[in-house]
Amino acid sequence: MRRRQIFAGGIALGALGAPAVRALVGPAGAVTGVAGVSDTGPGSRLAPFRPRADQITAIKVCLRPFRAAGPRLDVEHVAGKTVIHNYGHGGSGWSLSWGSANIAVGKAAAMPDRRIAVIGCGIIGLTSALTALRAGFDVTIYARDLLPHTRSVRANGSWTPDSRIALTAQAGPAFADLWEQMARYSWATYRDYLGLPGNPIEFVDSYVMADAPPEQEQGPDLAKPTYTTTGRPQQSAEFAQYGARIRDIIPAETALADGTNPFGVAWARHAPLMIYNFGAYGHLLLEEFHQAGGRMVVREFHTPADLGALPEKTVINCPGYAARDWWNDDSVIPVRGQTAWLPPDPTLHYGLDYRGAAMIAKSDGVMIQGYDLDRLGEMAGVGNSFEHPDRAEAERAVGVFADLFSRSQAWRG
Numbered sequence: 001m002r003r004r005q006i007f008a009g010g011i012a013l014g015a016l017g018a019p020a021v022r023a024l025v026g027p028a029g030a031v032t033g034v035a036g037v038s039d040t041g042p043g044s045r046l047a048p049f050r051p052r053a054d055q056i057t058a059i060k061v062c063l064r065p066f067r068a069a070g071p072r073l074d075v076e077h078v079a080g081k082t083v084i085h086n087y088g089h090g091g092s093g094w095s096l097s098w099g100s101a102n103i104a105v106g107k108a109a110a111m112p113d114r115r116i117a118v119i120g121c122g123i124i125g126l127t128s129a130l131t132a133l134r135a136g137f138d139v140t141i142y143a144r145d146l147l148p149h150t151r152s153v154r155a156n157g158s159w160t161p162d163s164r165i166a167l168t169a170q171a172g173p174a175f176a177d178l179w180e181q182m183a184r185y186s187w188a189t190y191r192d193y194l195g196l197p198g199n200p201i202e203f204v205d206s207y208v209m210a211d212a213p214p215e216q217e218q219g220p221d222l223a224k225p226t227y228t229t230t231g232r233p234q235q236s237a238e239f240a241q242y243g244a245r246i247r248d249i250i251p252a253e254t255a256l257a258d259g260t261n262p263f264g265v266a267w268a269r270h271a272p273l274m275i276y277n278f279g280a281y282g283h284l285l286l287e288e289f290h291q292a293g294g295r296m297v298v299r300e301f302h303t304p305a306d307l308g309a310l311p312e313k314t315v316i317n318c319p320g321y322a323a324r325d326w327w328n329d330d331s332v333i334p335v336r337g338q339t340a341w342l343p344p345d346p347t348l349h350y351g352l353d354y355r356g357a358a359m360i361a362k363s364d365g366v367m368i369q370g371y372d373l374d375r376l377g378e379m380a381g382v383g384n385s386f387e388h389p390d391r392a393e394a395e396r397a398v399g400v401f402a403d404l405f406s407r408s409q410a411w412r413g
């Protein structure tokens with residue numbers, strides 16, 4: 001996710017790291033949001049957080065399904081079926097899920113058949129299936145794994161709608177418009193899940209900190225290798241930023257006064273951040289799916305021709321990163337990331353971002369993500385499909401916050 005955006009476009013405080021150097025400056029170079037307004041209030045109310053590596057209960061690894069042109073949403077005719085693709089949402093799948101589902105189901109609505117097969121039960125498949133049920137379709141999900149065992153639940157789980165979603169040049173202006181449509185639709189839909197028992201979706205106070213004010217990041221250096229010359233993203237600045245388009249609906253950030261904020265760091269910003277509590281939200285979606293009459297079949301597909309055996313004529317294809325293998329789509333590029341989980345702590349109700357690590361206190365545990373510990377920006381994890389946990393990385397990420405809290409006067413005594 002991308003912490004920079006809260007400042008660039010008033011979006012979320014999402015883990016991002018080095019690209020946060022773009023943070024304070026909007027696309028036209030103007031200072032955005034309410035930067036400069038001092039406020040020591042929110043931070044001073046925080047309960048202390050003293051993480052220890054020996055408290056880690058799980059390390060989860062995920063591959064972001066990144067496509068340079070943005071998610072695949074086109075329609076193909078294969079094995080006698082109309083296949084509507086809905087995959088390749090990079091680091092933004094949770095955030096854009098409802099909007100993307102709405103586009104896919106809109107395409108299905110043009111088909112005469114009222115029965116739909118949805119392939120995949122990650123967050124994209126499940127929201128596509130629910131959207132189709134709400135539109136009156138008869139829906140069956142076919143998937144190898146159901147939501148609790150998909151890559152989706154190995155994510156960070158916060159509002160990060162343009163985190164490694166596309167490359168600016170390859171996606172072009174048409175995708176920017178589509179992105180805005182998806183982001184606005186998703187944001188509005190998520191509001192329906194706020195304030196419910198168990199807090200499936202909620203807002204927490206989130207703080208982005210740095211040891212020095214970030215500098216403005218420039219566009220890609222065209223004298224150096226780029227996606228155009230190599231077929232792979234090569235520079236952080238190639239990744240698209242669309243946050244400014246929706247700053248009218250996303251809470252703006254507040255600057256905490258330099259040197260006087262309770263974190264004891266030179267630079268800090270606060271904003272409310274929307275988060276997804278995977279357990280509560282996942283159960284709610286699955287329950288809603290079954291109550292609305294949806295069916296689930298556990299099945300693995302090996303080639304697109306396997307679709308020929310399905311009774312449905314219309315298929316919404318949501319395999320996430322697995323599209324690389326099962327649909328032979330090498331436009332899907334892996335972007336590795338991992339999260340470490342500590343036991344839930346009900347005294348904490350906030351998120352932090354510092355030195356390439358993010359922490360969010362959630363109902364099902366305290367999530368710590370070393371999203372950019374080596375300060376590579378959006379390049380961290382690009383092209384890396386290694387899906388095994390890296391304990392050393394997890395401990396480094398925990399150490400960032402242990403160190404922050406051991407240094408901060410406000411929490412010592």
Ligand SMILES: Cc1cc2nc3c(=O)[nH]c(=O)nc-3n(C[C@H](O)[C@H](O)[C@H](O)COP(=O)(O)OP(=O)(O)OC[C@H]3O[C@@H](n4cnc5c(N)ncnc54)[C@H](O)[C@@H]3O)c2cc1C
Nearest residue numbers: 062093094095120121122144145152156157158301320337
């Ligand atoms: C570290 C990390 C942090 C992230 N944080 C965030 C965040 O904070 N906010 C956000 O919005 N996004 C975040 N993301 C991105 C998000 O996790 C993904 O975009 C999203 O999970 C993609 O969901 P999906 O449903 O497309 O894929 P998946 O979750 O991979 O689901 C794919 C489904 O298809 C099924 N499937 C695949 N192949 C087959 C087959 N051959 N036969 C049958 N079934 C098949 C699978 O079993 C599964 O059910 C993060 C990603 C990472 C790696």
